[in-house]
Amino acid sequence: MVYPSPGLVNIEGTFPVMGPDMSHLQSLGPMTRYASDLLPMLKVMVGPNVRKLKHEDNGVDLSKVKIYYMEENGNPLDTNVSPDIKRGIQRVLSHMRQKYGTYTRKVHFDGFRDAFLIWVYFIKQTKIxxxxxxxxxxxxxxxxxxxxxxxxxxxxxxxxxxxxxxxxLLPSVDSEFGKKYIRLGREMKQEFKTLLGSDGVFIFPTHPEPAIKHMSTILKLSNVSYTTVFNVLGVPVTTCPLGLNKDGLPIGIQIASNPFNDRLTIAVAQELEKAFGGWVSPSKIVC
Incomplete structure (x- = not known):
């Protein structure tokens, strides 16, 4: 699945309707079984904005892509990231280093710890x-x-x-509490943009747990910050499956980059699909 750079795909007529100043919180992209289908589908969806994808016919040179990563968001109140997912991230890094000599570096964004409240306050200040x-x-x-x-x-x-x-129930955006999280969100956006530059991607768990039961996130609400943090950042993300865990449940990661570097996230996802098999049926009756 691709969550493209905000502004690439026209979101007119979608729900909820964002004010123009906060439209970066919402984006639409293709969901496909195979990573090889993502770019063709995205090109169709972006229409006249296709030039903004910066796609090159000869593809992306993965040896020049830098990989930054975090294994968890650092919030002790959130669910611990599954060891299977952490091992999956390490397998990805090892593969990219061995095959392409890729530069990899573990980083820490302080803002990710407070990502849920940052997202809530970015939503509170929108005109939705x-x-x-x-x-x-x-x-x-x-x-x-x-x-x-x-x-x-x-x-x-x-x-x-x-x-x-x-x-x-939370204090208003104009309260000192609210202003704090708006400020942290803006600082996090700048920190992320500066670190990744034009050739970096960021790897992060899609969720702290393997595939979960429908509606169960309501009981662990702040876990959704593993994905909503990228709404706040306003950056492209490609989700990539890494097979099944020991219990037969799907696990995966997110690959993010700076705005309009969608081609980098998709290229890495395509490589990982080749290396680790991509989508795997979780059931004998699903094919």
């Missing part, structure tokens, strides 16, 4: 057009909506109501 009852709710409204949901009287999903509750 969502259903009236789910926007700018008071704390009483939040309680009433949740009660209605559990009585099967709500028109909203539980996911939306939970996020809306978080938005309503």
């Amino acid at each position: 057009s969502i259903p009236e009852k789910a926007a700018n709710s008071s704390r009483l409204d939040v309680i009433i909506d949740l009660i209605k949901y559990f009585l099967n009287l709500s028109v909203y999903t539980l996911n939306l109501l939970v996020i809306n509750a978080v938005l309503a």
Whole structure:
């Protein structure tokens, strides 16, 4: 799956509707079974913006790509990253070093530890057009909506109501608490951009756990920061499967880069698919 650089794919008509100043929080891209299909699909979706992909017909020279990585976000309140996923990251690094002599470096972004609250406050300061009852709710409204949901009287999903509750219950964007996380987010964006430059990619777990049960993230809400951090950063990301763990559950990583370096993330994903087999059916009846 590719989450392309914001602005590459037209998001007009999608939900929720972001104000133009925060449209980088939302992006649309192709989801395919095989990495080899990602770039052709993305070229079709970007239309006249295809020149911004900086794609070269002779491909990407992976020996010149630098790889930075983190194995976890550093937040002790989040779920520990599965050892299988950490081993998967190390297999990736070892392969790239042995085959291409790739420069690899473990890094640490302090902002990733607070990525959930940073994302929440970036959302709070947006002008998002969502259903009236789910926007700018008071704390009483939040309680009433949740009660209605559990009585099967709500028109909203539980996911939306939970996020809306978080938005309503936290201090405002103009509070010192809110300003702190807006500032941390901006600092994190600049730090990320400076480190990766024009030839770097960043490898990070897709989620701290292998494939999880539907809706279970609600009970571990801040774990979603493993993906939403890249919404805040406004950068392209390609997710890449690394096979199955010992329990037969899919595991994978994310490959991110600076805006409009989508070709780098896709090229690395294509290489890893060749090296590690790419998508693997989790079941005998799924093919």
